[in-house]
Amino acid sequence: MFGLYETAFGSITWGEIIMVLLGGLMIYLGIVRNFEPLLLVPMGFGMILVNIPLGGLMIYSPQGFPAEATTLGQLLQDIADGKVGLLNVIFAYGIKTEIIPLLIFLGLGALIDFSPTIARPISFFFGATAQLGVFVAFSIAYVSGLFTLNEAACVGLIGGSDGPPTIYLTVALAPQLLGPIALAAYSYMALVPIIQPPVIRLFTTRKERAIYMSPKVREVSKLELVLFPAVIFIVAALFVPKCAPIIGMLMFGNLLRVTGVTERLAQTAGTVFIDVLTFLLALTVGGLMIAEVFLTPQTLAIIGLAAVAFVFSTIGGLLGAKLVNLFLKEKINPMIGAAGVSAVPMSARVVQKMGQKANPRNFLLMHAMGPNTAGVIGTAVVTGILYGMLVK
Amino acid sequence: MVDLAMVARLWSAYGVNILVLIILLLIAWIVGLAIRRSRVKDKQGSEKT
Numbered sequence: 001m002f003g004l005y006e007t008a009f010g011s012i013t014w015g016e017i018i019m020v021l022l023g024g025l026m027i028y029l030g031i032v033r034n035f036e037p038l039l040l041v042p043m044g045f046g047m048i049l050v051n052i053p054l055g056g057l058m059i060y061s062p063q064g065f066p067a068e069a070t071t072l073g074q075l076l077q078d079i080a081d082g083k084v085g086l087l088n089v090i091f092a093y094g095i096k097t098e099i100i101p102l103l104i105f106l107g108l109g110a111l112i113d114f115s116p117t118i119a120r121p122i123s124f125f126f127g128a129t130a131q132l133g134v135f136v137a138f139s140i141a142y143v144s145g146l147f148t149l150n151e152a153a154c155v156g157l158i159g160g161s162d163g164p165p166t167i168y169l170t171v172a173l174a175p176q177l178l179g180p181i182a183l184a185a186y187s188y189m190a191l192v193p194i195i196q197p198p199v200i201r202l203f204t205t206r207k208e209r210a211i212y213m214s215p216k217v218r219e220v221s222k223l224e225l226v227l228f229p230a231v232i233f234i235v236a237a238l239f240v241p242k243c244a245p246i247i248g249m250l251m252f253g254n255l256l257r258v259t260g261v262t263e264r265l266a267q268t269a270g271t272v273f274i275d276v277l278t279f280l281l282a283l284t285v286g287g288l289m290i291a292e293v294f295l296t297p298q299t300l301a302i303i304g305l306a307a308v309a310f311v312f313s314t315i316g317g318l319l320g321a322k323l324v325n326l327f328l329k330e331k332i333n334p335m336i337g338a339a340g341v342s343a344v345p346m347s348a349r350v351v352q353k354m355g356q357k358a359n360p361r362n363f364l365l366m367h368a369m370g371p372n373t374a375g376v377i378g379t380a381v382v383t384g385i386l387y388g389m390l391v392k
Numbered sequence: 393m394v395d396l397a398m399v400a401r402l403w404s405a406y407g408v409n410i411l412v413l414i415i416l417l418l419i420a421w422i423v424g425l426a427i428r429r430s431r432v433k434d435k436q437g438s439e440k441t
Contacts, residue, residue, distance in 0.1 A: 121420040128413035135406045385405040
């Protein structure tokens with residue numbers, strides 16, 4: 001009787017058992033601790049799906065890369081023959097082609113309100129200086145010898161605190177590291193409320209944290225809101241052409257949001273559309289985490305370097321705000337610079353909470369949202385610059 | 393072997409990033425200022441008539 005079918009018990013390795021447990025841990029963190037549940041739950045389940053042997057959802061080549069059909073015409077036959085699985089197809093045609101990360105950015109654009117950035121354009125400066133962690137983590141990763149130049153750039157970009165651009169660059173430069181890099185990028189975003197406060201306390205005085213900023217932010221006209229995505233896209237793409245796909249999608253999504261006549265499109269892009277793409281991305285990225293690829297010293301290094309990247313990006317934002325304060329009569333609270341790390345809206349919430357603790361009169365959320373959303377643009381620009389420099 | 397010249401080149405990307413975002417800052421500021429000024433002028437014009 002037992003000869004009639006095959007079980008996976010005999011084939012499962014210790015590495016796969018560890019990966020299944022890690023997948024379970026991610027699902028636990030998502031459900032019980034509410035750490036980025038929309039990403040960690042599908043990612044964790046994707047890990048479990050591919051680490052049960054003989055399942056065939058994601059087939060790997062002997063070199064540890066996801067198997068691919070040679071041509072689109074061959075695809076159906078390869079699926080029938082069990083040479084590629086469901087997740088292979090999503091990876092090959094959705095992620096490797098960069099379609100899913102870019103379309104997620106479109107949905108993100110439809111969700112972001114850029115009016116705090118428009119009202120206080122200096123936010124752009126904080127969004128730029130807060131990319132410091134990208135370069136610090138890159139340098140450490142590369143000099144350590146554990147990573148090649150291209151891999152180190154992708155590890156560094158985790159410091160941009162934005163998932164889709166990190167995935168966009170990693171697919172182009174180091175697809176073999178996509179699993180651990182995506183995992184670190186998304187998990188650390190959930191850890192922003194834990195990582196940022198001690199760094200902010202270390203780099204600001206109590207007096208600085210208590211600086212009062214009037215909660216009133218200039219009202220932005222509809223014309224400004226509509227012009228913003230078009231103008232920012234044109235200028236950014238002229239200076240950094242390789243950022244055009246990312247910033248183009250982001251700004252297109254935002255234009256849908258602000259026109260006033262494309263509400264249905266914006267609503268779809270910001271809800272169902274982005275949700276479907278996110279779980280496809282997260283499930284497939286989870287499917288990239290097989291034991292042979294994931295349980296390596298590189299993965300541990302990525303997890304450590306991601307923390308370094310987040311810390312230095314926070315420092316970069318704070319130093320940017322302190323620098324600007326040297327030239328201002330009416331000082332700004334330097335904590336709002338820390339929100340330039342992107343990670344919308346977690347880092348702005350951290351600043352709001354710390355601001356109120358230091359001075360109960362303070363209401364910094366809208367001031368922090370400016371650098372926060374400018375950080376998304378900053379990360380897109382950095383991605384474009386690195387892409388232009390490193391992708392041959 | 394670590395190519396320190398390449399590390400330095402990539403660090404220059406940080407500077408380029410800051411420069412590009414400062415340009416975006418200036419453009420956003422100028423566009424905002426121009427729109428607000430034209431609104432004020434329009435308002436003053438309509439008040440006169």
